[in-house]
Every structure is written in structure tokens, then in C-alpha cells.
Amino acid sequence: MRHLALLVLISASVWAAEPAKEKPVINPPPAAQDWADLAKLPDWSGVWNPKITDQDMQAKTNLPPWNEKAAALVRHQLAEERAGRPPPLFVNCLPEAMPAWMLVTHNAMEILFTPGRVTLLGESDGNRLRRIYTDGRLHPDDPDPTFHGHSIGHWEGGTLVVDTVGVVPQAYIAISEAAGVPNNGDMRITERIHLASKDVLHVELEITAPKVLTKPWKTTRICAGHGRGRQCDLCPGQARRRRQPRSPGMNGLPMKKRLGFVALLAFAAAYPVAAHHSTTMFDHAKVVSIAGTVKEVHWTNPHVAIFVRGTLAAGGEPALWLMEMTSPGNLVRAGGWTRTAVKPGDKVTVDFAPLRDGKKGGALKKITLLETGKVYTADIRAQERANLEEESPAKPASK
Numbered sequence: 001m002r003h004l005a006l007l008v009l010i011s012a013s014v015w016a017a018e019p020a021k022e023k024p025v026i027n028p029p030p031a032a033q034d035w036a037d038l039a040k041l042p043d044w045s046g047v048w049n050p051k052i053t054d055q056d057m058q059a060k061t062n063l064p065p066w067n068e069k070a071a072a073l074v075r076h077q078l079a080e081e082r083a084g085r086p087p088p089l090f091v092n093c094l095p096e097a098m099p100a101w102m103l104v105t106h107n108a109m110e111i112l113f114t115p116g117r118v119t120l121l122g123e124s125d126g127n128r129l130r131r132i133y134t135d136g137r138l139h140p141d142d143p144d145p146t147f148h149g150h151s152i153g154h155w156e157g158g159t160l161v162v163d164t165v166g167v168v169p170q171a172y173i174a175i176s177e178a179a180g181v182p183n184n185g186d187m188r189i190t191e192r193i194h195l196a197s198k199d200v201l202h203v204e205l206e207i208t209a210p211k212v213l214t215k216p217w218k219t220t221r222i223c224a225g226h227g228r229g230r231q232c233d234l235c236p237g238q239a240r241r242r243r244q245p246r247s248p249g250m251n252g253l254p255m256k257k258r259l260g261f262v263a264l265l266a267f268a269a270a271y272p273v274a275a276h277h278s279t280t281m282f283d284h285a286k287v288v289s290i291a292g293t294v295k296e297v298h299w300t301n302p303h304v305a306i307f308v309r310g311t312l313a314a315g316g317e318p319a320l321w322l323m324e325m326t327s328p329g330n331l332v333r334a335g336g337w338t339r340t341a342v343k344p345g346d347k348v349t350v351d352f353a354p355l356r357d358g359k360k361g362g363a364l365k366k367i368t369l370l371e372t373g374k375v376y377t378a379d380i381r382a383q384e385r386a387n388l389e390e391e392s393p394a395k396p397a398s399k
Contacts, residue, residue, distance in 0.1 A: 027116075034115035041113070042158045042194075048201055048223035049108045049333070055221065059175040064207070064217040070181040077179040084356040086178035086280030095128055097147035097171035098164060099189050099207055102221055104174045106279070107302075107327055109223075118153060118160065123301075123329050132162050139165055147171060149189070159194040173209060173217075178280035184211035199225035226333060282324075282353040282363040289313040290321060291370075294346045299339045301327050306342060306364065308350055322361040323352055325378040335377045347371060 066074060077087050090096050096105055107123040116135030122128025132151040143150040143166030153162040167187050174180030192204040201223040208216045292310020304325040311318050331337035342348070347370040352362035364378045 030115035038113060038115050041155060042160075043113065044111050044193075044195060044201060044225075045113050047108050047110050047226045047329075049226060049330075050105055051222040051224060052106055055104055055176075058219060058221075059179070062219050063175065064173060064219075065214045066181065067212055067214050070212040073181055074175070074179050081176075081178040081280055084283065086356070088281065089172055089174060089177060089180050095122075095147045096174075098130070098149050098167050099205060100172045100174040100180065101128060101130075101148070102191070102203055102205060103219070104176055104180075106330075108226070108329055108333070123327055132160070134160075139163075145169070159192050162189075162191040162193065164189040164191070173207060173212065176280070181212050183209045186210055196222075201225065279363065281355060281357075283356050284353045284363070286354055287351050287365060288354045288362065289349060289351050291349045292318065292321075292347075294342055294344050294348055295320065296344060297342055299328055304328055304331060304337075306350075306367070308348065310348075310350070313349075319360050321350075323350060323364040323367075324361065325364050331376075331378060334379065337376055341374075341376055342367060342369070 063074075064070075080087055090100070095101070101122060105122065109123065109128070110121045112119040112121065116133065118132040118134060120128075120130040120132070122130075130148045130151060132153045134153045134155070137152060139150050139152060145166050145168040147168060149164040149167035151162050151164040153160050155161070165188055167183065167189070169185040169187075170182050171187075172180035173183050173187075187207065187209040189208075190206040194202055194204075196202045203221045203223065204218070205221070206216050206218050207213070290308065290310035290312050292308045294306060295309050296305075296307040298305040304327070306323045306325070308321045308323060309318060310321060325331060326334075328337075328339070349368045349370065350364060351366040352364045354362045366375060366377050368375050
């Protein structure tokens, strides 16, 4: 018994003599020197909009080097789009993911600089968030696959060089909202991000995806700066689906209004919610006009929507139409909109690109308030600054 007590005493003395092991600090709080070092780096903080016209051009002139199976799928997707049956790649409020976010998004992103990290916040759908670690850490040995992967970066002069791995195999390498192929795993993305001029940001991408590409694909995307004073309008959590218009409820409403409300619900429930997040669902080669009265306005991400009860300019019976637009942030920047610019009860005329499937809805191009003559547009390409349009289109990154 005495021997056992002595052994316990010796063991306790040895354990007490060993220094306590502290858990490593994964993200240590920044010190004053960290902020001072950050001030020496290029500052692109603020809101940036993609140059959509250049995206459209690159989809025709700089295609990825698909393997035979992927190329066949893309040819089929493009043929379906021409036939008016575009395959909706990005639906159900899921993120566009990497690299499609950088390649085909129509919405703004905000760039934030903090010690050891560059953060990209995407406008519109929820969960568009990228963390690029610049504190010297390496990739995990076996990263958990995510929509945007694990990104680490370092600076080469005024260029941020970013390496991304660990993207889910289902994430698309997309050339448009209607054409793209899942990367199928083992993808690696290298980005070189730098200012081409004061308000023009270039993102040069090199995408290696051995299961769908025959060689690495290099392409460049252009963004226009809108300064630090602009707000990037994020969707908190998953985007709200509009199966029914928002309403204060039917309590106290006269029976006639209740019946109208029920009709509105029936229309909204029949609307193809799953296709909300692809502009390919609309026939942009056509413009249709209606005149009528605004019934509901949904100032929400990822798409603003207006319900209008109206009649086609070409004639016909009055009907309820659902007009889709881009995000609130895009409308504020590009069209001069506000949340109360168009209100229920306003008499309006609307020009829109109709749905390809013939349902009563479309992508709003222009709305005119008949009482005041005020015109609002919803052309997201209008947010591309004039000086961008005067530039030559971006060339593929140097090989």
C-alpha cells in the first residue's frame, strides 16, 4: 500500500512539473502592427459590379477546353437555350459557387480587407461568402468540400494571388446561366486579382479540372468599382421564395378584396419558383408591353418582383402578371430606384421580356408611372460605367 501511495505521489509530481500545453490560437486577434501592415497594401475595399457584356463576349470567344463528354453536354445545353428550353443551372437559392461566382454572376460583391484575410461578400442570394486567408497558413491536408472551397492568398506587388481547393464536385464551371458542367472533383483555381485602373478590377483565373477539362483554362473577368459609400445589399440567410405575395392578412378585408387576394395567391403558387434565379427563363429577344395597376411590390433579395394587373398592348383580357427584376442593390445603382419608387395602386405601363414558357410573367425592362411620367429601368448592364464600355474587351490571361 505504501508503494502504491509513493507511485501516485511521484506521478503527480512529474505531471505538475510539465508545462501546461495551450491550445493553438487559430485566428489570433489583430494587433496594432497588423493594421499598420495592412495599410501598406493596395486597397480595393468597396463594392464592385461585374461587366456582364464582357461575360457574354467571353462565352462566345474563350470557351473552356472541355473534354469530349463535357463538350457534348454544353452543346446540348446551348441548343436547348436556343430552342427556348434553357436548363436552369442555378436554382433553389443555392450559391453559384466557385468558380461560377467569378465567371457569370450578374450581381455586385463587396471586398473587405482585415489583417490576415480578404473577405468577399456577394450580393443577392444568401451564402455568397469567400474568405481568402493571407496570414501564411496552408490548405488543410483534407479540407471539407464547400461551395467556395478553401482559399489562401499572398501578395505579389499590387496583385493578390489566390489558390483555391476543396470545392464540392457539384459546383459548376459555367460560361452562362444556361451552360456549364459540374467540375466532378480535384479542381484547383488560381486567381490573380489586381487593379487595371482606379475603378477597374481584373480577376485573372486559371482553372484546372482534370475530370472535365483537357488542360487548364485561363480567362479574365472585369469589375467596375462603385466606391466605399455604396451598399452591397446582402440577403440574410436563404432567399425568400415568393410562392405568395406578402400581405397584412385578410382580417377585416371586404369580401371582394379577400377574393382578389385569394386569386393572387393562386397565381403566385402556380408560378415556377424553381427558375427564379436564371435570366435564361426569359426571352430577351422579345419586348412585350402591358398597361395596368400595380398590386404588390416585393423589395427583396435575390430579385425584386412587381405584380401588375393589366392588359397587353396588343389586346386581350386583363390578367395578373409577375414582373421579375434584379436585386435591390442593382436597381438602386443602375436605375435610380428606391424601395418606394413604385407602389401598389400606381397606374403603369411595363415593357418586359416575356417568359419562354408562355406564362404571364417576364423580366421587367422599363416601367412608366402614368401619373407623373417617371420612368424606371431595370437593365443591370447599365451599371457598367461608360468608361468600361470604351475599353477593349478583356483578353484571355497570358498563357
